[in-house]
């Protein structure tokens with residue numbers, strides 16, 4: 001099963017240089033590079049805005065049949081921590097990483113979680 005890691009490329013952090021890349025774009029590039037070096041165990045998908053703009057950088061974890069999570073407040077150098085957490089998410093059958101096993105940032109940075117998508121009901125005939 002493929003786990004998708006969404007990362008907001010338009011998130012701008014207070015400490016981003018005014019004329020430099022945004023923290024979200026920097027993190028997205030680091031995630032892609034780190035994921036490739038690890039053999040691409042997850043799909044890193046850059047997106048423009050996850051509507052959590054006040055908590056840059058924002059990311060999300062999603063996979064079929066699993067809870068979807070949105071997290072904020074990541075620094076641009078957090079790629080290794082995110083990929084490690086994504087591996088924990090992949091190993092959890094429902095996507096729920098036990099609290100005591102969660103990296104500290106996932107405990108503090110959670111913004112929202114959504115239940116797995118239900119199958120569509122069969123069309124009535």
Ligand code: FES
Pocket residue numbers: 008009010011012024048049050051052053054056058
């Ligand atoms: S700009 Fe990153 S969540 Fe909106």
